[in-house]
Amino acid sequence: xxxxxxxxxxxxxxxxxxxxxxxxxxxxxxxxxxxxxxxxxxxxxxxxxxxxxxxxxxxxxxxxxxxxxxxxxxxxxxxxxxxxxxxxxxxxxxxxxxxxxxxxxxxxxxxxxxxxxxxxxxxxxxxxxxxxxxxxxxxxxxxxxxxxxxxxxxxxxxxxxxxxxxxxxxxxxxxxxxxxxxxxxxxxxxxxxxxxxxxxxxxxxxxxxxxxxxxxxxxxxxxxxxxxxxxxxxxxxxxxxxxxxxxxxxxxxxxxxxxxxxxxxxxxxxxxxxxxxxxxxxxxxxxxxxxxxxxxxxxxxxxxxxxxxxxxxxxxxxxxxxxxxxxxxxxxxxxxxxxxxxxxxxxxxxxxxxxxxxxxxxxxxxxxxxxxxxxxxxxxxxxxxxxxxxxxxxxxxxxxxxxxxxxxxxxxxxxxxxxxxxxxxxxxxxxxxxxxxxxxxxxxxxxxxxxxxxxxxxxxxxxxxxxxxxxxxxxxxxxxxxxxxxxxxxxxxxxxxxxxxxxxxxxxxxxxxxxxxxxxxxxxxxxxxxxxxxxxxxxxxxxxxxxxxxxxxxxxxxxxxxxxxxxxxxxxxxxxxxxxxxxxxxxxxxxxxxxxxxxxxxxxxxxxxxxxxxxxxxxxxxxxxxxxxxxxxxxxxxxxxxxxxxxxxxxxxxxxxxxxxxxxxxxxxxxxxxxxxxxxxxxxxxxxxxxxxxxxxxxxxxxxxxxxxxxxxxxxxxxxxxxxxxxxxxxxxxxxxxxxxxxxxxxxxxxxxxxxxxxxxxxxxxxxxxxxxxxxxxxxxxxxxxxxxxxxxxxxxxxxxxxxxxxxxxxxxxxxxxxxxxxxxxxxxxxxxx
Amino acid sequence: xxxxxxxxxxxxxxxxxxxxxxxxxxxxxxxxxxxxxxxxxxxxxxxxxxxxxxxxxxxxxxxxxxxxxxxxxxxxxxxxxxxxxxxxxxxxxxxxxxxxxxxxxxxxxxxxx
Numbered sequence: 001x002x003x004x005x006x007x008x009x010x011x012x013x014x015x016x017x018x019x020x021x022x023x024x025x026x027x028x029x030x031x032x033x034x035x036x037x038x039x040x041x042x043x044x045x046x047x048x049x050x051x052x053x054x055x056x057x058x059x060x061x062x063x064x065x066x067x068x069x070x071x072x073x074x075x076x077x078x079x080x081x082x083x084x085x086x087x088x089x090x091x092x093x094x095x096x097x098x099x100x101x102x103x104x105x106x107x108x109x110x111x112x113x114x115x116x117x118x119x120x121x122x123x124x125x126x127x128x129x130x131x132x133x134x135x136x137x138x139x140x141x142x143x144x145x146x147x148x149x150x151x152x153x154x155x156x157x158x159x160x161x162x163x164x165x166x167x168x169x170x171x172x173x174x175x176x177x178x179x180x181x182x183x184x185x186x187x188x189x190x191x192x193x194x195x196x197x198x199x200x201x202x203x204x205x206x207x208x209x210x211x212x213x214x215x216x217x218x219x220x221x222x223x224x225x226x227x228x229x230x231x232x233x234x235x236x237x238x239x240x241x242x243x244x245x246x247x248x249x250x251x252x253x254x255x256x257x258x259x260x261x262x263x264x265x266x267x268x269x270x271x272x273x274x275x276x277x278x279x280x281x282x283x284x285x286x287x288x289x290x291x292x293x294x295x296x297x298x299x300x301x302x303x304x305x306x307x308x309x310x311x312x313x314x315x316x317x318x319x320x321x322x323x324x325x326x327x328x329x330x331x332x333x334x335x336x337x338x339x340x341x342x343x344x345x346x347x348x349x350x351x352x353x354x355x356x357x358x359x360x361x362x363x364x365x366x367x368x369x370x371x372x373x374x375x376x377x378x379x380x381x382x383x384x385x386x387x388x389x390x391x392x393x394x395x396x397x398x399x400x401x402x403x404x405x406x407x408x409x410x411x412x413x414x415x416x417x418x419x420x421x422x423x424x425x426x427x428x429x430x431x432x433x434x435x436x437x438x439x440x441x442x443x444x445x446x447x448x449x450x451x452x453x454x455x456x457x458x459x460x461x462x463x464x465x466x467x468x469x470x471x472x473x474x475x476x477x478x479x480x481x482x483x484x485x486x487x488x489x490x491x492x493x494x495x496x497x498x499x500x501x502x503x504x505x506x507x508x509x510x511x512x513x514x515x516x517x518x519x520x521x522x523x524x525x526x527x528x529x530x531x532x533x534x535x536x537x538x539x540x541x542x543x544x545x546x547x548x549x550x551x552x553x554x555x556x557x558x559x560x561x562x563x564x565x566x567x568x569x570x571x572x573x574x575x576x577x578x579x580x581x582x583x584x585x586x587x588x589x590x591x592x593x594x595x596x597x598x599x600x601x602x603x604x605x606x607x608x609x610x611x612x613x614x615x616x617x618x619x620x621x622x623x624x625x626x627x628x629x630x631x632x633x634x635x636x637x638x639x640x641x642x643x644x645x646x647x648x649x650x651x652x653x654x655x656x657x658x659x660x661x662x663x664x665x666x667x668x669x670x671x672x673x674x675x676x677x678x679x680x681x682x683x684x685x686x687x688x689x690x691x692x693x694x695x696x697x698x699x700x701x702x703x704x705x706x707x708x709x710x711x712x713x714x715x716x717x718x719x720x721x722x723x724x725x726x727x728x729x730x731x732x733x734x735x736x737x738x739x740x741x742x743x744x745x746x747x748x749x750x751x752x753x754x755x756x757x758x759x760x761x762x763x764x765x766x767x768x769x770x771x772x773x774x775x776x777x778x779x780x781x782x783x784x785x786x787x788x789x790x791x792x793x794x795x796x797x798x799x800x801x802x803x804x805x806x807x808x809x810x811x812x813x814x815x816x817x818x819x820x821x822x823x824x825x826x827x828x829x830x831x832x833x834x
Numbered sequence: 835x836x837x838x839x840x841x842x843x844x845x846x847x848x849x850x851x852x853x854x855x856x857x858x859x860x861x862x863x864x865x866x867x868x869x870x871x872x873x874x875x876x877x878x879x880x881x882x883x884x885x886x887x888x889x890x891x892x893x894x895x896x897x898x899x900x901x902x903x904x905x906x907x908x909x910x911x912x913x914x915x916x917x918x919x920x921x922x923x924x925x926x927x928x929x930x931x932x933x934x935x936x937x938x939x940x941x942x943x944x945x946x947x
Contacts, residue, residue, distance in 0.1 A: 293928045318856075
């Protein structure tokens with residue numbers, strides 16, 4: 001086959017549908033660009049709100065915005081920038097670059113990418129619509145209770161935030177799962193962890209942090225929405241709840257989120273900087289170690305946002321030390337970057353200006369972070385403009401500067417053209433000067449005592465010139481950002497054509513075409529070094545010539561290499577879905593659910609939920625040997641490539657479900673934390689009375705579930721061991737046992753005398769029941785679908801991959817059941833007896 | 835059996851142990867104060883702090899031992915094993931240092947005030 005024929009056939013399989021069919025696109029290049037463009041659109045809305053804030057505060061006693069509108073504006077500014085801009089844009093950048101850097105053609109769950117995008121888009125539009133309607137949330141971006149509760153925020157603003165942002169978080173978690181599995185399982189053959197591009201280490205850490213960090217906020221949002229809509233008093237001290245529980249759950253997410261934002265940006269720096277220094281990173285292993293350490297320690301800092309709420313001094317000291325410790329791995333990264341620059345021959349091209357800006361601003365922000373980690377200092381400046389200045393130094397310095405540097409660096413990849421150095425320099429100067437003009441002085445405003453979130457102030461307080469200067473700086477900053485946007489738009493028309501690999505980079509994305517092809521690589525090379533394009537520059541020609549692996553496309557499937565997670569050894573071929581309407585349809589129905597909950601149409605919400613569940617299961621039907629995926633053929637063993645994953649016991653779905661269960665487990669552990677917290681720490685907390693929950697019913701229910709799970713395990717192991725002719729009947733038995741378990745569990749819940757609106761512990765107990773019922777129900781329905789798939793020939797004694805995929809879910813369901821029985825039912829009784 | 839081998843899990847095992855220790859110490863102090871709070875006037879060396887210091891010393895010692903062992907094994911390892919063990923040694927050492935640093939306040943601050 002000629003080169004042209006190969007590319008024609010590849011494009012036929014991988015290109016999006018034309019016209020409206022683009023809405024069914026699942027390709028990572030298309031989806032990630034949508035993430036980034038949508039994020040940038042939200043960013044400019046956020047900037048507009050920031051300019052309103054700065055105009056209002058420019059002079060004392062201004063009346064441009066009244067107190068209520070001002071509260072809506074600052075809440076939406078924070079919400080948009082954190083949830084609708086920073087995370088999605090970085091995820092979009094990661095989704096765009098990671099497959100290209102690791103030498104694969106797409107992410108491993110393309111439909112999940114598209115679903116995540118639509119959840120983000122619809123969730124973002126729902127949140128934004130509240131601003132247009134003048135009923136936006138106004139309790140601040142961290143929505144502290146009781147201010148965000150029904151009593152003090154009776155309008156729908158808080159509901160918009162809770163439901164819309166939860167919707168957006170589904171998108172973030174799905175991207176986290178997607179990126180984790182893709183990085184671990186689809187690297188080009190030979191690309192061991194030690195040879196992986198440093199950017200992918202950062203993204204792997206970020207993805208796993210999303211998986212563990214977002215669920216606490218998802219739980220908190222569900223609890224607060226239940227409190228607002230159904231009067232379940234999770235955060236009401238009068239009923240044994242505690243507003244501080246919200247703060248704990250929020251910051252359990254919120255502090256790691258700072259690093260979720262920072263790490264990918266630092267990954268950009270670690271990728272770009274060696275290219276312009278003309279040498280490899282000075283300490284690759286040091287950086288990897290720093291990234292891993294930062295990822296963990298960042299989960300032990302959340303209480304430093306709560307130093308002023310009355311937490312015991314010893315606990316404050318733990319978190320104070322941990323907050324200072326996290327500066328160590330961050331400092332290691334800074335020293336590695338400096339050593340790389342020091343020992344290299346640096347070229348100061350446009351992206352490097354932004355990297356230098358990042359180094360200066362982020363180090364300043366890091367230093368004020370260490371100051372804030374000191375409890376007495378934090379007490380002095382808590383909730384003042386000093387804190388605002390600090391986190392803008394960290395977030396704009398730590399994220400926006402590298403992001404713009406990345407934009408300029410990868411622009412030739414996106415468009416095939418280089419940006420304008422002249423306009424770019426001016427934009428950088430305006431942004432750098434404007435940023436420091438705005439926020440450097442704001443430290444002083446805070447030290448002089450100006451609290452955040454006040455809509456005006458009086459002249460005699462001495463903050464006039466500082467605020468005016470900050471406002472002028474803010475407009476200079478905004479002008480610079482508009483200039484960046486202008487430069488980027490103009491470059492598509494006037495930018496000079498870029499040569500292949502224009503910056504002389506070492507990573508594989510520059511071999512994917514400029515702009516990249518829909519399939520990235522016509523053939524997949526074996527990787528022997530950490531710097532493939534420096535050591536084998538010929539890859540830029542040999543990859544599109546089809547000289548490497550997986551170059552056959554006659555079968556018409558979208559295929560990736562599946563490699564071993566550590567060594568990068570080639571194991572299987574992953575066949576992935578082509579374009580699909582299911583992501584859009586399912587996300588649209590879930591948006592309908594969101595709107596029905598917002599409008600309190602609960603009966604409608606039940607119907608929409610059932611529809612969404614049916615559609616999601618229908619989506620899952622198109623897998624394995626389904627005709628739209630990889631149907632069985634007569635010549636399965638003729639290929640010279642490794643076997644298709646659905647013909648083995650190890651594929652992306654198995655890894656996907658395990659990472660998904662990690663996220664689910666984080667949500668469940670947050671629930672257990674809430675239960676124990678309300679019991680032991682809440683001001684009116686007392687030993688929960690669980691005597692109304694029937695222990696015999698719970699134990700019998702658990703026995704049925706245990707038997708069902710053991711039988712499922714037996715089926716899975718026998719199939720792995722060579723076959724089990726009676727596994728179809730056994731699967732029916734598993735379902736029957738679990739239905740008995742479910743019936744008893746629901747009976748135990750209904751029969752217990754839970755005081756849902758007057759006792760916080762009982763309300764948490766109900767959430768626990770709902771959680772267990774959801775998981776058991778999902779396991780049963782999924783297994784029943786498997787019995788159906790057996791009849792259709794998609795599962796058999798030799799095609800048992802799907803049985804293995806579901807096995808971790810069964811184990812998990814069993815695990816959470818018994819942990820719940822012990823911690824929710826038996827532990828309080830045991831404690832009382834002791 | 836040696837607590838360290840060539841598995842990539844050791845890239846994160848040290849920090850997972852640290853995370854569990856952190857939860858035990860934070861929750862342990864809260865539960866101890868709920869169950870039998872010592873008087874703040876009695877100072878920092880009470881049953882809660884001493885118990886938590888003991889747990890911390892054992893944890894930090896174990897992590898330090900694993901760091902040393904990883905480093906020793908790394909010397910004779912090649913390829914992926916060498917990469918994994920050098921990072922594992924760093925991870926264990928970082929976890930050990932973090933344990934010691936965060937446990938230091940137990941020497942000076944009473945738990946229930």
